[in-house]
Amino acid sequence: xxxxxxxxxxxxxxxxxxxxxxxxxxxxxxxxxxxxxxxxxxxxxxxxxxxxxxxxxxxxxxxxxxxxxxxxxxxxxxxxxxxxxxxxxxxxxxxxxxxxxxxxxxxxxxxxxxxxxxxxxxxxxxxxxxxxxxxxxxxxxxxxxxxxxxxxxxxxxxxxxxxxxxxxxxxxxxxxxxxxxxxxxxxxxxxxxxxxxxxxxxxxxxxxxxxxxxxxxxxxxxxxxxx
Amino acid sequence: xxxxxxxxxxxxxxxxxxxxxxxxxxxxxxxxxxxxxxxxxxxxxxxxxxxxxxxxxxxxxxxxxxxxxxxxxxxxxxxxxxxxxxxxxxxxxxxxxxxxxxxxxxxxxxxxxxxxxxxxxxxxxxxxxxxxxxxxxxxxxxxxxxxxxxxxxxxxxxxxxxxxxxxxxxxxxxxxxxxxxxxxxxxxxxxxxxxxxxxxxxxxxxxxxxxxxxxxxxxxxxxxxxx
DNA sequence: CGGGGGCTTGAGGCCACTCAACGATAGTGG
DNA sequence: CCACTATCGTTGAGTGGCCTCAAGCCCCCG
Numbered sequence: 389x390x391x392x393x394x395x396x397x398x399x400x401x402x403x404x405x406x407x408x409x410x411x412x413x414x415x416x417x418x419x420x421x422x423x424x425x426x427x428x429x430x431x432x433x434x435x436x437x438x439x440x441x442x443x444x445x446x447x448x449x450x451x452x453x454x455x456x457x458x459x460x461x462x463x464x465x466x467x468x469x470x471x472x473x474x475x476x477x478x479x480x481x482x483x484x485x486x487x488x489x490x491x492x493x494x495x496x497x498x499x500x501x502x503x504x505x506x507x508x509x510x511x512x513x514x515x516x517x518x519x520x521x522x523x524x525x526x527x528x529x530x531x532x533x534x535x536x537x538x539x540x541x542x543x544x545x546x547x548x549x550x551x552x553x554x555x556x557x558x559x560x561x562x563x564x565x566x567x568x569x570x571x572x573x574x575x576x577x578x579x580x581x582x583x584x585x586x587x588x589x590x591x592x593x594x595x596x597x598x599x600x601x602x603x604x605x606x607x608x609x610x611x612x613x614x615x
Numbered sequence: 616x617x618x619x620x621x622x623x624x625x626x627x628x629x630x631x632x633x634x635x636x637x638x639x640x641x642x643x644x645x646x647x648x649x650x651x652x653x654x655x656x657x658x659x660x661x662x663x664x665x666x667x668x669x670x671x672x673x674x675x676x677x678x679x680x681x682x683x684x685x686x687x688x689x690x691x692x693x694x695x696x697x698x699x700x701x702x703x704x705x706x707x708x709x710x711x712x713x714x715x716x717x718x719x720x721x722x723x724x725x726x727x728x729x730x731x732x733x734x735x736x737x738x739x740x741x742x743x744x745x746x747x748x749x750x751x752x753x754x755x756x757x758x759x760x761x762x763x764x765x766x767x768x769x770x771x772x773x774x775x776x777x778x779x780x781x782x783x784x785x786x787x788x789x790x791x792x793x794x795x796x797x798x799x800x801x802x803x804x805x806x807x808x809x810x811x812x813x814x815x816x817x818x819x820x821x822x823x824x825x826x827x828x829x830x831x832x833x834x835x836x837x838x839x840x841x842x
Numbered sequence: 843c844g845g846g847g848g849c850t851t852g853a854g855g856c857c858a859c860t861c862a863a864c865g866a867t868a869g870t871g872g
Numbered sequence: 873c874c875a876c877t878a879t880c881g882t883t884g885a886g887t888g889g890c891c892t893c894a895a896g897c898c899c900c901c902g
Contacts, residue, residue, distance in 0.1 A: 459760070460759040510741075517741060521744060521747055524751035525708070532687040572859090574881080597899065598880095613681045803890060844897105848898085848900100863885105869876105869877080872874090
């Protein structure tokens with residue numbers, strides 16, 4: 389039970405920022421921190437959505453499965469991101485910790501109650517849903533019409549944009565995750581990365597293949613067509 | 616200027632239904648009907664989103680283009696559907712009439728004003744955005760992971776579900792539109808339909824290839840894997 | 843009747859997938 | 873400390889599903 393005394397807005401900025409100072413009596417919303425080991429499930433598709441989550445540290449993948457095991461990752465959630473926000477009663481994705489992850493969670497019901505009275509919170513709920521929608525729309529274009537090289541380039545640019553640290557891109561997810569996000573196989577992702585490496589567009593840091601430095605953002609961007 | 620005297624809810628059911636009876640003085644919202652000839656643009660991507668649209672008769676496609684002309688259709692809008700609803704200031708898709716189409720339109724600004732005061736309208740905005748999001752999420756799975764036959768089967772099932780008339784599916788869009796919706800080529804779509812025809816799962820009505828009768832919904836559904 | 847758009851079908855090619863081998867790294871336990 | 877194993881990533885060879893290119897049919901329409 390954290391944040392008893394802190395303002396809510398400091399803890400769930402995506403939902404509460406831009407809110408005018410609220411009534412002197414602070415709204416009490418339960419905020420618990422919770423940790424998940426690498427690879428464990430945070431919630432499953434079609435489970436009731438009782439909580440909304442925010443990544444504190446770590447990374448999360450949200451995905452859907454076909455009955456034969458094919459997987460489509462809809463989004464990666466990094467530090468600060470809010471996920472599991474559903475308007476309907478059930479989750480539409482399964483969420484798993486990619487690495488050891490701690491999240492902050494709040495009762496969805498509490499959020500709804502606040503949204504009832506606070507117009508700003510309600511609008512921010514709409515804004516977050518909209519930004520999820522925008523991402524999904526852009527991703528449809530990628531999945532439906534882009535080549536493997538274009539997809540990988542777009543992925544690197546997206547991760548670079550979202551990354552806090554300038555310079556080195558530290559990818560928390562494995563090649564298979566990237567592949568399932570981009571609608572490819574892990575081998576194709578690996579080949580695309582190798583090709584970008586051969587073209588001196590990116591470099592690997594040390595011996596790990598999860599830390600990438602973008603040597604030529606401009607050339608990289610030329611592979612990610614505008615729309 | 617229609618609907619001067621009618622209630623708003625009757626005209627924009629997607630936004631206003633489930634609303635409790637509002638104040639005795641009806642809210643005045645401009646409602647114009649407008650017609651577009653087959654193939655003409657209703658609005659373009661990145662244009663300011665001043666209006667929200669509802670299909671009265673006809674059909675509309677919403678799509679994004681890559682700079683080299685590759686196209687991804689994000690959604691088809693049929694009679695009754697609301698489209699062009701943006702939270703940001705600009706449209707994120709281009710919308711075109713697939714056939715001769717009449718739409719009803721309202722000033723977005725008016726809608727926002729109503730949403731400010733009427734919580735139910737605000738919630739319905741959120742619900743509509745959410746249902747767009749759900750569709751996009753499902754479509755990502757289709758585009759990223761399904762085979763051509765699965766995609767076409769899913770498309771037929773979706774159109775059948777949305778179609779008002781039971782029995783015959785009257786598709787307003789051409790094969791190229793279907794292909795750009797499913798991330799395929801028109802030839803692949805045609806081959807998939809032929810294959811379903813050969814399997815006695817569907818039939819064509821008369822000499823036209825746009826009217827389809829589903830002979831065996833169960834077998835069709837078996838091609839569209841659950842997730 | 844000629845022309846064009848929409849659709850189907852065939853033949854061939856290519857990009858991404860499949861299958862496989864291999865190296866590197868990290869974690870485990872002797 | 874060193875096998876031992878499992879996981880992750882890269883790379884190569886070959887396949888296959890969808891794309892490309894092309895021909896031809898049908899229907900509509902001027």
